[in-house]
Amino acid sequence: MRLIGQRHNGSVAQVALAWLHAKSHVTSILLGASRVSQLNDNLGCLKVQLTDSDLKELDEFTSPGVQYPNWFQSRTLDQAVADALKHQLFSL
Secondary structure, eight states: OHHHHHHTTOOHHHHHHHHHHTOTTOOOOOOOOSSHHHHHHHHGGGGOOOOHHHHHHHHHHHOOOOOTTHHHHHHHOOHHHHHHHHHHHHHO
């Protein structure tokens, strides 16, 4: 996020808030400013214009990982058994 912020002359907080602001399904953003300087920094997100490539990069960076049990099954998969099951299912 720092690199994206540097490209747009903005802070990490501004990039994060601009990313949320660009999402059509986000209806409100709560600012967590406890000082006026933080509020001013947060409001600076409105000046950060993220590109499609920036948005894609942020989406990929924040996408959730594969959930259990899927990650476990992929690590313990016996390829010969998987192939046999696949063959059996398609031959039915």
